[in-house]
Amino acid sequence: MTAAAFGAVAETPSPPRRRAWMRSEEARGLAMVSPTFLYALALLFLPVLIVIAYSFWTQNYLDIDRTFTLENYRQALTEPIYRDLFVRSLWISLTVSIVTVVFSYPVAWFISFHGGVHKNLWLFLVTVPCWTSYLLRVMSWKIILGYGGVMNTGLISMGLIDKPVTSLLYNSNAVVITLVHSWAAFAILPIYVSLQKVDRTLIEAARDLGDSRVRAFFRVTLPLSLPGVISAFLIVMIPTVGDYVTPRLVGGKDGVMIATAIQAQFGKGANWPLGAALSVTTMILVSLAAAAVVLALKFTVRRIK
Amino acid sequence: MTLFTQRLRFIPWLPVYVAVYFLFLYLPILLLPVFSFNNAATTTFPLAGFTTKWYGTLAGNSVMMEAAWNSLIVGISVSLLSTILGICAARAITRYRFRGQRAATGFIMAPLFLPEIIVAVSLLMIVLAMGVELSLFTVILGQTVFCVPYAMSVLVSGFEGFDRSLEEASYDLGETAIGTFRRVTLPVVAPAIVSSLLVTFTISLDEFILAFFLSGTEPTLPVYIWGQLRFAAKLPGVLALGTIMLVASILMLTLAEILRRRTERRTQMAHMLP
Numbered sequence: 001m002t003a004a005a006f007g008a009v010a011e012t013p014s015p016p017r018r019r020a021w022m023r024s025e026e027a028r029g030l031a032m033v034s035p036t037f038l039y040a041l042a043l044l045f046l047p048v049l050i051v052i053a054y055s056f057w058t059q060n061y062l063d064i065d066r067t068f069t070l071e072n073y074r075q076a077l078t079e080p081i082y083r084d085l086f087v088r089s090l091w092i093s094l095t096v097s098i099v100t101v102v103f104s105y106p107v108a109w110f111i112s113f114h115g116g117v118h119k120n121l122w123l124f125l126v127t128v129p130c131w132t133s134y135l136l137r138v139m140s141w142k143i144i145l146g147y148g149g150v151m152n153t154g155l156i157s158m159g160l161i162d163k164p165v166t167s168l169l170y171n172s173n174a175v176v177i178t179l180v181h182s183w184a185a186f187a188i189l190p191i192y193v194s195l196q197k198v199d200r201t202l203i204e205a206a207r208d209l210g211d212s213r214v215r216a217f218f219r220v221t222l223p224l225s226l227p228g229v230i231s232a233f234l235i236v237m238i239p240t241v242g243d244y245v246t247p248r249l250v251g252g253k254d255g256v257m258i259a260t261a262i263q264a265q266f267g268k269g270a271n272w273p274l275g276a277a278l279s280v281t282t283m284i285l286v287s288l289a290a291a292a293v294v295l296a297l298k299f300t301v302r303r304i305k
Numbered sequence: 306m307t308l309f310t311q312r313l314r315f316i317p318w319l320p321v322y323v324a325v326y327f328l329f330l331y332l333p334i335l336l337l338p339v340f341s342f343n344n345a346a347t348t349t350f351p352l353a354g355f356t357t358k359w360y361g362t363l364a365g366n367s368v369m370m371e372a373a374w375n376s377l378i379v380g381i382s383v384s385l386l387s388t389i390l391g392i393c394a395a396r397a398i399t400r401y402r403f404r405g406q407r408a409a410t411g412f413i414m415a416p417l418f419l420p421e422i423i424v425a426v427s428l429l430m431i432v433l434a435m436g437v438e439l440s441l442f443t444v445i446l447g448q449t450v451f452c453v454p455y456a457m458s459v460l461v462s463g464f465e466g467f468d469r470s471l472e473e474a475s476y477d478l479g480e481t482a483i484g485t486f487r488r489v490t491l492p493v494v495a496p497a498i499v500s501s502l503l504v505t506f507t508i509s510l511d512e513f514i515l516a517f518f519l520s521g522t523e524p525t526l527p528v529y530i531w532g533q534l535r536f537a538a539k540l541p542g543v544l545a546l547g548t549i550m551l552v553a554s555i556l557m558l559t560l561a562e563i564l565r566r567r568t569e570r571r572t573q574m575a576h577m578l579p
Contacts, residue, residue: 025401025402026401030405032393032396032400033397036391036394036457037394039450039453043431043446043449045412047427047428047431051430054430103326107322107323107326114319125327126330128555128558129331132511133510133551134513136337136530136547136550136551137334139337139543139547143340144336146348148348150336181329235417238419238420239417243422244421244514245513259420266426275426276426276430279423282420282423283419283420283423
């Protein structure tokens with residue numbers, strides 16, 4: 001089907017035009033994408049709408065009272081326990097995303113600029129640990145950071161400490177370390193993709209015009225790779241805010257995050273509307289925080305330039 | 306400048322950093338196999354000698370076997386379903402141009418950018434609101450939503466280089482649409498499809514949150530493991546099971562990567578033909 005043929009058909013009167021549209025590229029594309037689109041509509045969009053609807057309703061034992069109320073949001077935002085969990089969850093996801101992006105950037109840079117012909121192999125090696133079972137990796141960190149764990153026995157045998165440190169596990173630091181490990185590849189891949197698009201001659205030009213290596217990096221490479229940094233940031237920060245497994249396994253009492261509270265409303269607590277309101281609030285807060293970080297990043301990079 | 310700082314300058318800092326980073330990435334997944342062969346019920350150093358007894362305990366564990374069977378059913382269904390949906394979307398995006406293309410893509414990819422617990426909770430609510438019993442079926446429905454973005458990205462990279470003129474030539478020579486797909490398109494993109502099946506199967510096998518919320522009384526392997534983690538004495542058995550899952554995942558991913566590269570090469574070769 002060529003464009004010329006399509007144009008000729010489109011000028012004929014109405015009924016054939018409709019048939020032509022049915023055979024057109026647009027109609028075929030839409031038809032092709034529709035099964036996947038409808039599936040996502042039914043099992044992603046619709047469920048999210050239901051969550052939003054529930055968050056404005058009330059639970060009366062086994063019944064749902066469907067009169068509009070903001071009571072769940074009042075509870076979610078003012079009860080000290082939820083407020084603390086929101087603050088901690090946002091703080092942890094912010095820390096995790098910053099640490100992950102900062103530590104992963106040099107690796108993405110290395111693969112892009114020094115990966116040679118084996119770039120694909122490097123990328124594969126980076127992604128393998130992230131594809132393996134998340135539950136098992138968190139469990140492994142528990143073994144590493146535990147009282148008699150690998151870290152403690154290692155430090156003792158090196159003579160750096162003389163008795164096991166208890167502060168490694170069951171706190172928010174353990175949660176941050178584990179999450180940084182889990183999301184490493186999700187940060188490297190987008191940064192790598194945007195570094196690949198950086199025109200190497202621009203860096204050479206900056207160097208020829210007298211910029212030092214570091215200056216050329218901050219003025220050319222970093223601003224041009226900013227889209228990758230931003231998507232790495234978002235793809236790490238937004239999902240980690242609702243992480244359930246890591247806080248439960250390595251977080252202890254001081255590392256509890258909002259997902260535990262949400263889950264409780266659907267289990268023992270059995271207050272769906274409150275659980276829904278907590279979910280919606282989490283999404284809104286993390287979106288706002290992410291938007292603020294993205295703006296701050298753009299602003300800073302512009303200032304350096 | 307002292308001798309020490311002079312020496313510091315000659316250390317290749319970046320490669321050293323990358324090596325440390327990779328150690329950090331691989332340390333946790335290398336430890337599981339090590340302790341699964343350790344002849345002690347605790348996970349501490351020094352190691353207490355080699356044993357395979359933890360693997361022996363798995364064979365007679367009927368609850369675990371049932372969970373493994375459930376995982377297999379879910380994994381196969383999810384990989385088939387999400388790859389079929391992925392093929393539709395990837396084909397629409399790489400072959401046609403239409404209004405709303407970017408919006409549709411973004412929408413299908415959205416699960417990657419959402420906290421998994423929110424996806425799980427919302428699915429749980431709609432499933433129970435519609436009066437459907439929780440079962441492996443609901444797990445399959447939920448995990449498919451989550452796997453389609455991965456299937457789609459694997460397939461798009463496989464379909465992207467595909468030369469349209471090959472299909473047009475086939476139409477011109479009188480082949481039907483189905484015939485063209487089977488005899489021209491499929492042979493070129495088949496490795497990408499198999500790659501997508503393997504990747505989505507692996508994700509499904511390891512996926513925990515959705516299975517935890519949606520499985521009801523039929524646990525998959527990760528849900529079974531979650532239940533075992535409360536008992537310290539069961540840890541070595543879990544480590545042995547984890548090691549098997551780890552090896553299976555890595556094998557499937559390696560195979561998927563090899564196939565994906567083969568598609569890339571094939572489509573490139575098709576371009577080089579006169």
